[in-house]
Amino acid sequence: MPVLGKTRKEVLTEFRMEELLEAARKLFAEKGFHGATVDKIADAAGVAKGTVYLYYRSKRAIYWAALERGIAAMIEEVQTQVDAEETLEGKIRAFITIKLCYFERNRDFFKIYISEFGSAFTHPVQIRKRFGDLYLRQARVLEALLREGIKRKAIRSIRADTAALAISDLTRGIITQRLLGWSKGGVESDIRFIFDLVWKGIAAP
Amino acid sequence: MPVLGKTRKEVLTEFRMEELLEAARKLFAEKGFHGATVDKIADAAGVAKGTVYLYYRSKRAIYWAALERGIAAMIEEVQTQVDAEETLEGKIRAFITIKLCYFERNRDFFKIYISEFGSAFTHPVQIRKRFGDLYLRQARVLEALLREGIKRKAIRSIRADTAALAISDLTRGIITQRLLGWSKGGVESDIRFIFDLVWKGIAAP
DNA sequence: CAGTAAAATGACTACCCAGTCATTTTATCG
DNA sequence: CGATAAAATGACTGGGTAGTCATTTTACTG
Numbered sequence: 001m002p003v004l005g006k007t008r009k010e011v012l013t014e015f016r017m018e019e020l021l022e023a024a025r026k027l028f029a030e031k032g033f034h035g036a037t038v039d040k041i042a043d044a045a046g047v048a049k050g051t052v053y054l055y056y057r058s059k060r061a062i063y064w065a066a067l068e069r070g071i072a073a074m075i076e077e078v079q080t081q082v083d084a085e086e087t088l089e090g091k092i093r094a095f096i097t098i099k100l101c102y103f104e105r106n107r108d109f110f111k112i113y114i115s116e117f118g119s120a121f122t123h124p125v126q127i128r129k130r131f132g133d134l135y136l137r138q139a140r141v142l143e144a145l146l147r148e149g150i151k152r153k154a155i156r157s158i159r160a161d162t163a164a165l166a167i168s169d170l171t172r173g174i175i176t177q178r179l180l181g182w183s184k185g186g187v188e189s190d191i192r193f194i195f196d197l198v199w200k201g202i203a204a205p
Numbered sequence: 206m207p208v209l210g211k212t213r214k215e216v217l218t219e220f221r222m223e224e225l226l227e228a229a230r231k232l233f234a235e236k237g238f239h240g241a242t243v244d245k246i247a248d249a250a251g252v253a254k255g256t257v258y259l260y261y262r263s264k265r266a267i268y269w270a271a272l273e274r275g276i277a278a279m280i281e282e283v284q285t286q287v288d289a290e291e292t293l294e295g296k297i298r299a300f301i302t303i304k305l306c307y308f309e310r311n312r313d314f315f316k317i318y319i320s321e322f323g324s325a326f327t328h329p330v331q332i333r334k335r336f337g338d339l340y341l342r343q344a345r346v347l348e349a350l351l352r353e354g355i356k357r358k359a360i361r362s363i364r365a366d367t368a369a370l371a372i373s374d375l376t377r378g379i380i381t382q383r384l385l386g387w388s389k390g391g392v393e394s395d396i397r398f399i400f401d402l403v404w405k406g407i408a409a410p
Numbered sequence: 411c412a413g414t415a416a417a418a419t420g421a422c423t424a425c426c427c428a429g430t431c432a433t434t435t436t437a438t439c440g
Numbered sequence: 441c442g443a444t445a446a447a448a449t450g451a452c453t454g455g456g457t458a459g460t461c462a463t464t465t466t467a468c469t470g
Contacts, residue, residue, distance in 0.1 A: 008437095009446085032327035034239050038428060048449045050430080059428065111326040118323015120385060121316040122237035132385060159390070162398055165382055166375055173374025180325060180337060183367065193367055201406030213467095214416085243458060253419045258459065 017055050019045045021069070024062045029108035032115055033063055067116060068134065070109040074102045075138045082141060088149045093195050095142050096171050100191060103175045110175060117172075139164045146202070156204045163202060170194050222260050224250045226274070229267045234313035237320055238268055269335075272321060275314040276339045279307045284346055293354045298400050300347050301376050305396055308380045315380060322377075344369045351407070361409045368407060375399050 023044035027036035038059050042049045056062045081098045085091040103110040117135075120128050143164035149155035174190050177183040183190055228249035232241035243264050247254045261267045286303045290296040308315040322340075325333050348369035354360035379395050382388040388395055 012447085030327065032324060035327060037426085049428090050449055051447080053429065054447075114325075115323040115327065117381075118320040119237060120319075120381075122235070122240060122320065128385070132387070136387075158402075159398065162382075162388065162390070162395075163402070165387065166378060166399070166402060169374055169378025169381075170371055173371060173378070176322075176325075176374075177367075177370055180333070182337070182341070182370065185364070185367070190367075193364065194371070197363075197368070197371060197403075197406040200408075201402040201404075203405075217417085242456090254458090255419055255460080256417080259417075264458065 013055065016047070016051070020047075020052060020055060020062065021066055025066045025108050025112065028063060028066060029111035033119075063112075066109070067112055067131075070106065070113065071134045071138065074099065075141065077102055078138065079141055082145070088145065088152070088154050089199065091145050092142070092198070093191070095145070096167070096194055096198075097191050099171050100175060100187060104178070104187060107179060110179065114172070114176060139168050142167055153204055155202050158202060167198055170198065218260065221252070221256070225252075225257060225260060225267060226271055230271045230275075230313050230317065233268060233271060234316040238324075268317075271314070272317055272336075273339065275311065275318065276343065279304065280343045280346065282307055283343065287346060287350070293350065293357070293359050294404065296350050297347070297403070298396070300350070301372070301399055301403075302396050304376050305380060305392060309383070309392060312384060315384065319377070319381060344373050347372055358409055360407050363407060372403055375403065
């Protein structure tokens with residue numbers, strides 16, 4: 001009997017899916033898609049393997065759920081913070097900052113994200129497209145900012161879509177470097193570095 | 206009996222290793238490390254599976270050989286072309302251009318390269334280090350250029366190591382976009398775009 | 411051409427793992 | 441407290457593959 005919008009069953013389902021997702025995120029991050037086994041994910045979530053299949057259709061489905069949810073959360077956070085800034089400069093800086101901080105906080109997720117990027121070429125077209133759409137969605141937040149800047153002559157006339165992807169690449173690159181231990185400076189220093197490079201690179205003369 | 210520096214055996218070994226590497230490169234690029242089977246690699250090289258193991262210790266060994274040789278060849282090509290340029294501007298442009306063209310010509314290799322990048326986090330430390338060294342080696346070519354530019358006041362005072370990695374990331378990003386079909390322009394247009402962004406970003410005021 | 415060594419073969423072993431489903435455990439309710 | 445349904449279990453199946461090695465093929469040599 002539905003009492004407060006959610007039936008008992010719905011609550012349980014939500015709980016199990018959450019626990020499984022959390023366990024899966026850690027294992028996929030640690031071992032990669034192939035290295036993480038459904039058995040281990042079940043174990044980590046404190047259930048038996050069969051139970052996993054009561055909540056997710058397949059191993060891939062869990063993987064996708066983890067990836068999709070992570071990207072969606074990131075986009076939301078980025079969008080909110082960008083909207084909160086007044087100036088174009090502030091907005092672009094926020095875009096870089098929030099992404100960097102989000103990944104710094106969610107290292108597990110970033111590892112999955114990056115790994116998916118690497119497999120993009122070997123996946124079937126349809127999966128590649130799905131990931132591409134997800135990735136492009138966050139780039140488009142930035143693209144809109146750049147377009148606005150170009151219109152207002154604050155930014156020189158560049159290809160906004162390409163520039164947005166380039167800035168995303170730079171951000172992703174810095175995060176990778178940080179996770180691999182190649183970056184010696186602090187987060188602030190890294191943010192400042194990228195932002196300076198980008199801003200000087202795109203600002204109107 | 207060694208006649209011309211190489212024994213019959215050495216020639217055969219070299220030939221087989223080459224054939225296998227070529228076949229492996231294609232398959233790894235197409236299917237990824239897990240998707241490519243030793244059987245298929247052997248097939249593609251026109252030998253039986255057992256023969257593969259006469260020339261390579263393991264599947265991983267073939268993979269590494271393909272990756273290492275590809276990166277080494279790229280570095281060599283980049284270094285040569287960079288050296289051939291006179292100006293700092295020309296050298297930096299050459300760095301970007303040659304990498305882009307090299308990968309454009311060796312798409313198979315790039316797919317392996319990128320995929321390795323994605324798996325960097327899930328590999329054992331020792332393998333990760335090995336790949337890192339390889340990657341950093343090419344970044345150091347650029348780093349040396351930047352340092353020289355900073356010394357000569359042509360480039361503003363920035364962290365040369367971080368900037369070198371950032372420019373590498375940008376280049377890698379563009380190549381990825383091209384391979385995924387996200388980049389609409391031609392190669393020249395992409396090169397010009399990155400170079401402009403970078404040059405304006407790092408040039409002395 | 412026979413005999414020997416080098417090279418190649420592919421059937422086989424040993425292992426791994428996604429996904430299933432008959433069975434057991436737990437919750438619900440009259 | 442049974443009876444019934446919902447949820448969970450884990451042994452099992454089917455498919456797959458890295459790496460081995462006894463056997464066969466090919467090349468070389470006297």
